[in-house]
Amino acid sequence: MNTRRPRPSRSGTAWGVGAAAVAACALCCAGPILAVLGGLGAVFAVAAIWVPALAVLALLAAVAVLVVRRRRRASNCRAGTGPVVLGLPAVPGEPDDITARADR
Structure with missing residues (x-):
């Protein structure tokens, strides 16, 4: 025979965490949401x-x-x-073609 008792459901904890999350979100986002709604109301007025x-x-x-x-x-x-002179280093021993054209 089974002598174990079933564990009670902990759905109350999930509801509590969910309610805390909703409250935190409301505290965080209430200011910007009210500001946007107030601004829109002022513009419409x-x-x-x-x-x-x-x-x-x-x-x-x-x-x-x-x-x-x-x-x-x-x-x-x-x-x-x-021509735009970029000031890049030239290969030693070879003339800088862009500078030569710009000097003409």
Whole structure:
């Protein structure tokens, strides 16, 4: 005959650890979540009052982004003025080809 008694279930410990993890997460993440929600609420409150002004600001921001991107692209596509001397060491006994062309 089996004289062992079954071990009691320890599901209460798992629930306690889970509750502690949820509480720690809430303490850690509550500030940033409330800040984001508060910021969104403020933006929506201002948008409800000043819709035309915000539309103008959004249009100006879009134009500014396009202007900056166009200027960056134009400056990146300019051709160089001549050879670029990198200052790398030359092989002893042989003339430095780039420096010879730059001196002409």
